[in-house]
Amino acid sequence: MSSTSKLGLSETYGAFINNEFVPVRGPTFAANNSGTGEQLARIAQCGKPEIDAAVLAAQKAFPAWKATQPEERAAMLLQLAAAIEADTPRLMQIDSMDIGRRLFETKLDHTIAVAEYRYFAAAAVVHEGLNRSIPNGYMIARREPYGVCGQIIPWNVPAIMTAHKVAPAVAAGNTVVLKPDENASLSTMELCKHIAKIFPPGVINVVPGFGTEAGAALTSHLGVAKLSFTGSGEVGRAISHAAAERLVPVTLELGGKSPNIIFPDIEDIDAVVDNAMFATTYCNGQSCLAGTRLFVHDAIYKEVMDRLVAGMEERVRVGSPFGDDTILSNLVSEKQGKRVLNYIDIGKAEGARLLTGGSRVDIEGHKAGYFIAPTVFEARNSMRIAQEEIFGPVLSVMRWSNYEEMIAEANGVRYGLAAGLYTSNLRSAWETAERLETGAVWINRYFNLASGSPFGGFKESGYGAELSHATLDLYTHLKSVTIQTRVDPPWFAPKAAGK
Numbered sequence: 001m002s003s004t005s006k007l008g009l010s011e012t013y014g015a016f017i018n019n020e021f022v023p024v025r026g027p028t029f030a031a032n033n034s035g036t037g038e039q040l041a042r043i044a045q046c047g048k049p050e051i052d053a054a055v056l057a058a059q060k061a062f063p064a065w066k067a068t069q070p071e072e073r074a075a076m077l078l079q080l081a082a083a084i085e086a087d088t089p090r091l092m093q094i095d096s097m098d099i100g101r102r103l104f105e106t107k108l109d110h111t112i113a114v115a116e117y118r119y120f121a122a123a124a125v126v127h128e129g130l131n132r133s134i135p136n137g138y139m140i141a142r143r144e145p146y147g148v149c150g151q152i153i154p155w156n157v158p159a160i161m162t163a164h165k166v167a168p169a170v171a172a173g174n175t176v177v178l179k180p181d182e183n184a185s186l187s188t189m190e191l192c193k194h195i196a197k198i199f200p201p202g203v204i205n206v207v208p209g210f211g212t213e214a215g216a217a218l219t220s221h222l223g224v225a226k227l228s229f230t231g232s233g234e235v236g237r238a239i240s241h242a243a244a245e246r247l248v249p250v251t252l253e254l255g256g257k258s259p260n261i262i263f264p265d266i267e268d269i270d271a272v273v274d275n276a277m278f279a280t281t282y283c284n285g286q287s288c289l290a291g292t293r294l295f296v297h298d299a300i301y302k303e304v305m306d307r308l309v310a311g312m313e314e315r316v317r318v319g320s321p322f323g324d325d326t327i328l329s330n331l332v333s334e335k336q337g338k339r340v341l342n343y344i345d346i347g348k349a350e351g352a353r354l355l356t357g358g359s360r361v362d363i364e365g366h367k368a369g370y371f372i373a374p375t376v377f378e379a380r381n382s383m384r385i386a387q388e389e390i391f392g393p394v395l396s397v398m399r400w401s402n403y404e405e406m407i408a409e410a411n412g413v414r415y416g417l418a419a420g421l422y423t424s425n426l427r428s429a430w431e432t433a434e435r436l437e438t439g440a441v442w443i444n445r446y447f448n449l450a451s452g453s454p455f456g457g458f459k460e461s462g463y464g465a466e467l468s469h470a471t472l473d474l475y476t477h478l479k480s481v482t483i484q485t486r487v488d489p490p491w492f493a494p495k496a497a498g499k
């Protein structure tokens, strides 16, 4: 265990409630290195009792937290950002072992998370309600926090997901109970050690465990005033039902099948092909934003495809997350690995033409890891591999020449999270951006997530955009208070004498 003890990991982690780790008494589950299979720590398999205790702590902390000035909350978020920044060299290694993503990416995760805590520290201070004058007075609509927010996150980018949920919620004056994913809890549990030094007890509580136990208990808890979730559509629907049952608001981010469109007038084919490869392989393909449907114009099809296939084979090096020249590393779990390999079989069976990849790669010393070679299919948009979220490095390519048909296909999926397009023609860029049914459109650079850009889906990708200052609206009620300078004369005035 020398490699892990150097990283300062605890042997076990209990729920983090009221700024303390609850001693572990019940069952635990393993946090394993997803590449080597080595056990890194054991984590409490929490359920209803821990969720009840965490919600109670968050409820007790709420009145005082709500009464803090935004400036005070901002100061604490900035302290947390600085603590994560200083601790990134360690946290990124923990994530790389836990989820199998290369260090370049896990470092980026924490850098993005730091930026997000800072962004919401600033946004909290300028988040305003509404107001207008009325006859003899004024209407003021204040923003008031909901109370306890129940937040459930997935495993693909834990540092970013935690920031997506926690930063806006506490910036707006809410308290939080967060359930991390059972495949990727470690860096969030380590984050709690920083939180304990900065925030008042009970403001941010973290309860690890399985979805059907801790997750379900959090979702149905009567003390939770707002829910937010990122993950599969299936669980998102269940959470939306639970929210409807209790009439609490919910924010959902449920994945995508994003189109990435290449026009014939691009200037630098290599640079565009680079974007297409990055869109497919970032996060080892386990990103809701992945550009998994590439539409290549007929006029440059052969040139693009030759370079794409060569690039995937020669430049996307598959290896250990800790390897210096690794671009693609292992998927998070055996379950995810098998899911991706099954989709590759589905693609072959439905007649898609496999151009490269398509199989598991063995990496020395990483027997447990599911490394999948970057995979490119020539497909039709109606095929399952082009319609369903695979969550692995698998790209479906479609050839287009008729613009209207291409737009119909680009929009022809249940999802609507993101889209990319490449052109040097401003009119093509703008008109296409207007017609794409997605929450984000990136023109000439994929994954161009500027700090503050709203992040949320159309259609079955969910509802409620995160990452932007508008997110603070989703974590607050709008409460109107009207003021008159004096009481009106009586409406039911006594009739004047003699009438």
Ligand code: NAI
Pocket (backbone or CB within 6 Å): 152, 153, 154, 155, 156, 179, 180, 181, 182, 209, 210, 211, 212, 214, 215, 216, 219, 230, 231, 232, 233, 235, 236, 238, 253, 254, 255, 256, 287, 288, 339, 389, 390, 391
């Ligand atoms: P999942 O939706 O089952 O898990 C996400 C989170 O939900 C985890 O924290 C899990 O513990 C929790 N959860 C599961 N069941 C729950 C329940 N009944 N009540 C409350 N919480 C519950 O996702 P999974 O199984 O890990 O991945 C399946 C597929 O979902 C992936 O292959 C991918 O297509 C998609 N996905 C999308 C993500 C996104 O960023 N939108 C992230 C992760 C997965």
Ligand code: MG
Pocket (backbone or CB within 6 Å): 232
């Ligand atoms: Mg699941």
